[in-house]
Amino acid sequence: MTRNKTQPAQLTMRAKPYEKVAVLGAGSWGTALAALARRAGCRVALWGRDAEALAPIATRQRNLRHLPDVPLPAGIEPTTDIAEALDGASAVLLVVPSRAVRGVCAAAAPHIGADVPVALCAKGVEPESGLMMTQVAEEELGPRPYGVLSGPTFAREAALGHPTAATVAFPFTHVDRLNPAASPAARLAVSVSTESFRAYISDDPVGVEIGGAVKNVIAIACGMMTGAGFAENTRAALITRGLDEMKALAEALGGRRETVTGLAGIGDLSLSCSSPTSRNMSLGMQLGQGLARNACFDGRPVVVEGEGNALSVTDLAHRVRVPMPICETVRAILHEGADLGTAFARLWASPIEGEPRSLAILLDHPADADAVTGLARRIA
Numbered sequence: 013m014t015r016n017k018t019q020p021a022q023l024t025m026r027a028k029p030y031e032k033v034a035v036l037g038a039g040s041w042g043t044a045l046a047a048l049a050r051r052a053g054c055r056v057a058l059w060g061r062d063a064e065a066l067a068p069i070a071t072r073q074r075n076l077r078h079l080p081d082v083p084l085p086a087g088i089e090p091t092t093d094i095a096e097a098l099d100g101a102s103a104v105l106l107v108v109p110s111r112a113v114r115g116v117c118a119a120a121a122p123h124i125g126a127d128v129p130v131a132l133c134a135k136g137v138e139p140e141s142g143l144m145m146t147q148v149a150e151e152e153l154g155p156r157p158y159g160v161l162s163g164p165t166f167a168r169e170a171a172l173g174h175p176t177a178a179t180v181a182f183p184f185t186h187v188d189r190l191n192p193a194a195s196p197a198a199r200l201a202v203s204v205s206t207e208s209f210r211a212y213i214s215d216d217p218v219g220v221e222i223g224g225a226v227k228n229v230i231a232i233a234c235g236m237m238t239g240a241g242f243a244e245n246t247r248a249a250l251i252t253r254g255l256d257e258m259k260a261l262a263e264a265l266g267g268r269r270e271t272v273t274g275l276a277g278i279g280d281l282s283l284s285c286s287s288p289t290s291r292n293m294s295l296g297m298q299l300g301q302g303l304a305r306n307a308c309f310d311g312r313p314v315v316v317e318g319e320g321n322a323l324s325v326t327d328l329a330h331r332v333r334v335p336m337p338i339c340e341t342v343r344a345i346l347h348e349g350a351d352l353g354t355a356f357a358r359l360w361a362s363p364i365e366g367e368p369r370s371l372a373i374l375l376d377h378p379a380d381a382d383a384v385t386g387l388a389r390r391i392a
């Protein structure tokens with residue numbers, strides 16, 4: 013985080029926070045981001061659809077439904093009126109689950125100011141269309157700057173003030189390069205940065221978005237194998253090979269490999285694959301322990317983006333011809349009725365590959381059908 017003495021000196025610039033930030037989506041992450049922006053000194057409107065859940069945010073500085081034990085700063089303006097939330101907003105954070113992004117953008121469209129930048133904070137790829145969240149938003153809201161805020165950020169920890177870092181990524185225009193401090197990425201970074209929350213700036217939203225969507229699927233895979241009783245070797249293999257899948261897809265879509273080695277790639281992947289605090293890892297663990305899907309989370313509806321992402325990410329990968337064997341395994345188990353043990357045993361006995369992919373080697377794996385059945389039995 014500090015400058016190495018051998019690096020050239022860089023002038024420190026000052027970026028101006030946005031005056032009013034509208035946060036659309038009042039779940040755990042939307043509330044946490046509203047708290048951060050408020051602590052960073054912005055005026056903050058927090059839009060949600062449920063008046064009962066919003067009321068205590070103004071009266072008791074709590075979101076009792078999603079972050080009950082987190083004290084929120086005073087002055088967040090909760091509302092169920094999207095026009096009111098967007099009135100005078102100089103930046104928008106879109107923080108609903110990915111399946112709701114298109115609908116919320118459509119509702120926002122008549123009320124959002126011209127040229128107001130929008131940062132997508134949901135981690136997913138739209139099913140069927142295969143569009144990333146920034147592309148979905150652009151279809152609904154028209155031309156303006158679109159970016160992404162993503163990284164290893166459990167909402168409760170970030171809102172409680174645990175030291176946390178994330179990436180804010182917008183494409184840099186010619187003008188942004190001449191004056192980076194005035195770019196949407198820089199202005200949004202300072203609009204959410206506090207003594208404990210540190211935003212880094214990137215000009216590669218594609219790499220950042222793909223990181224967030226793919227890590228959810230890999231976290232389900234890690235959870236499945238953890239739930240089935242395996243430990244650290246298995247998890248390390250899935251994280252590392254998952255990172256390779258992430259890199260390949262990001263690159264095929266025009267993102268950069270190095271972005272995937274940052275906070276929104278390996279950072280978020282390692283977080284979500286390490287702890288049942290991740291809803292994705294937790295779902296995988298419950299399935300790996302043999303629970304039926306409808307019994308997971310005691311039957312409660314919980315946002316698990318990786319479930320839909322397993323389909324949408326692999327559909328996208330098919331389109332750009334990127335092999336993603338771990339994501340395919342999760343897809344087969346969740347959506348195509350594959351047996352969990354057999355699917356993972358097949359993954360482990362799939363052809364031996366080069367590391368890195370650019371070696372372009374594929375060898376028949378020596379494990380025979382009996383060996384695959386044997387491992388499958390040990391997983392189940």
Ligand SMILES: NC(=O)C1=CN([C@@H]2O[C@H](COP(=O)(O)OP(=O)(O)OC[C@H]3O[C@@H](n4cnc5c(N)ncnc54)[C@H](O)[C@@H]3O)[C@@H](O)[C@H]2O)C=CC1
Pocket residue numbers: 037038039040041042060061062078107108109110112115116133134135136165166167168314315317
């Ligand atoms: N919770 C976390 O730690 C983090 C979550 N995210 C991402 O943020 C996104 C939102 O997740 P969470 O806030 O965690 O979910 P959550 O389950 O805490 O809350 C979801 C919220 O979205 C609202 N919602 C759902 N559909 C809606 C619709 N059609 N219109 C308006 N509101 C709607 C719900 O009422 C609820 O308030 C997800 O894509 C997630 O991957 C990203 C980083 C951290």
Ligand SMILES: O=C(CO)COP(=O)(O)O
Pocket residue numbers: 135163164165166167231280283284289290291292293315316317
């Ligand atoms: O994205 C997250 C942390 O960065 C939250 O992860 P889960 O959605 O798996 O809970």
